[in-house]
Amino acid sequence: MKILVGYKRVVDYNVRVQVKPDGSGVATDGVKLSANPFDDIALEEALRLREKGVAEEIVIVGIGPADLTAHLRNGLAMGANRAIHVTTDGAPQPLTAARTFLKLIEKESPDLVILGKQAIDDDANQTGQMLAALWGRPQATFASELAIADGKATVTREVDAGLETIEAELPAVVTTDLRLNEPRFIKLPDIMKAKSKPIDVIEFDSLGVDSGDHLKTTNYAPPPKRSKGEMVEDAAGLVAALKQKGLL
């Protein structure tokens, strides 16, 4: 079985992103970049399937500028067999990303595609669902458990009401939630090994993808600030403050 994993690079989750004063974007110069946490979980799940003997090959996919190579090397060091780097100038919107993945699926014919449920930069939560629609295949989003057997995936999903289990015939798209697994740390010898693993570089324009970047972002603003409130000394003071606000 072959697994395709989306491996996006984003601003590290510990960074408190600041909006530029002129509202033209967020300040990303010199900010630490890391793998999207949900994508690390996606890759980890694929690695575990390979370790169980369910999968043989894991291909990670990155879409982005030329300097994405180092990021993809990290994914290879974590254990992916090879990488595909689709080179673009900027970050494509989810519909374009989904169409790009579809082109790669046509080339690679994977049995399973695992993506993060959302990237923590645009928080869109769309690409996996869009890809499944375009591919005409099942989607199992927000996965917290994944089992593969008899040509199907049985997926437990984290939903508002609790935990939902669905069955999806392969090939299918699975998107990861936080509790699917805990990704491994990269070890030094693996970084050395990763240097000899192949990265296919494909120019975005050569794929013939019809751009789906339909949304225009016209302004960036900082969120409305909540001002620091009052500190109370004890429970009695707390209850009094709540009563004063009419909340009790």
Place this chain on the structure above:
Amino acid sequence: MSKILVIAEHLDGTLNGATARVVSAASAVGAEAIDVLVLGDAPDAVAAEAAKIEGVSRVLTVTRAENAHMLAATAAPQIAKAAEGYSHVFGPSTTTGKDLMPRVAALLGVAQVSDVMTVESSHVFTRPIYAGNAIVTVEAPADQTVVATIRSASWKAAASGDSAAPVEALELDAELPTHTRFVQLKQDKSDRPDLQSAPRVISGGRGVGSKENFDVIYKLADKMNAAVGASRAAVDAGYVPNDMQVGQTGKIIAPELYMAFGISGAIQHLTGIKDAGTIVAINKDADAPIFEIADIGLVGDLFKIIPEIEAALG
């Protein structure tokens, strides 16, 4: 003029409260018609409920056995068909809406605007990115259907009136795939108020320390008639089930009163509570980031403070 199709969310024959919030957002667009679409195997009760929401022009029902459980793979082709003639298709930013709506958008070949906070005009919206650390204004093309999910915490529910909009059955000629099957839904049945709509929420974090210790949180919540939430740390540690998680990737809520016990306040958690009316933080650590946004803060041991609060409540 805009014509908006709102996708109703429902479970066990009851309309989810998020639907009335989506209707509010649709009203803000200034539409000539707002129709609510109910997919179900027996949608009549839900449709009757939806028909009472103020601002709704019509309720459309699609009755099919495949709609017994909402699956994106089978619901999306029906919605894409039903969307013909509409300028906008709106759904809630619940897990169901987030699963479903991008699949609809892709079938229509259009982009999706996720988590709409405000409507600036029929095709201009604001939405959060970077866990709410930035709010962007996005413009959708005027010549395409606008598919969007509506961030529930940003919108008040449209009121339910006495009059009812007409309910019409819709026959859709949509071929549905059989590659995806519902197996089961495990719900934690609780008599407590619903986390996403309760006016009061009491939350616990890592500082609560164990599953057993969480009883003090439940007890206070019951005394205050509040829903119970939790931080990611508390869910990860197994103190409480996943459906109680509040934050960027959990539930985004806007209660009148939010009380956080033993929650340090990672940005991912704060993004889930920013719209709360009053935030109260109780934490041992005076430097915990949650105090930066709390309206009322109290430094101390939650196990000592909770009984004192209960005593003061009488």
